[in-house]
Amino acid sequence: MLTKSIARYRHRFSVMLCIISWVLVGCVLVSEVGQSQERRPVRYLALGDSYTIGASVAPGERWPVQLAAQLRTNGLIVAEPLIIARTGWTTDELMTGIERQQPQGPFDLVSLLIGVNDQYRGRSGDEYRRILLANPSFTS
Numbered sequence: 001m002l003t004k005s006i007a008r009y010r011h012r013f014s015v016m017l018c019i020i021s022w023v024l025v026g027c028v029l030v031s032e033v034g035q036s037q038e039r040r041p042v043r044y045l046a047l048g049d050s051y052t053i054g055a056s057v058a059p060g061e062r063w064p065v066q067l068a069a070q071l072r073t074n075g076l077i078v079a080e081p082l083i084i085a086r087t088g089w090t091t092d093e094l095m096t097g098i099e100r101q102q103p104q105g106p107f108d109l110v111s112l113l114i115g116v117n118d119q120y121r122g123r124s125g126d127e128y129r130r131i132l133l134a135n136p137s138f139t140s
Helices: 002-036 065-074 091-101 116-120 125-134
Strands: 044-047 082-085 109-115
Touching: 044 065, 044 091, 082 091, 091 125, 116 125
Parallel strands: 044 082, 044 109
Antiparallel strands: none
């Protein structure tokens, strides 16, 4: 008789756990849907040289601006990208530019297109890595 009582209560307990689980999942989903309208924009930092700044193109044609626009088209809320870039910059010049502008993070998306001018000026890959790794922003 005790065994039948345990089995009956086990079934009821399982049903109650399922109901509680569904209620909790529903609350979480409703909460997330409610927050989706209040989401903060994705913050985007674009770092680089002429490839990033878009030498000889209108500001709206720069690839970070185009990427942000495409992400918006896909339903993301994206802030205007913060672009730290200049035609001809090498890695160390970019680091100086970052230090000068002191971008305030956190950023959700960061792109880094730098190095072609280092190569053009005859710098080695080892020197490129050394400069990048010397910056705590890229190693933390």
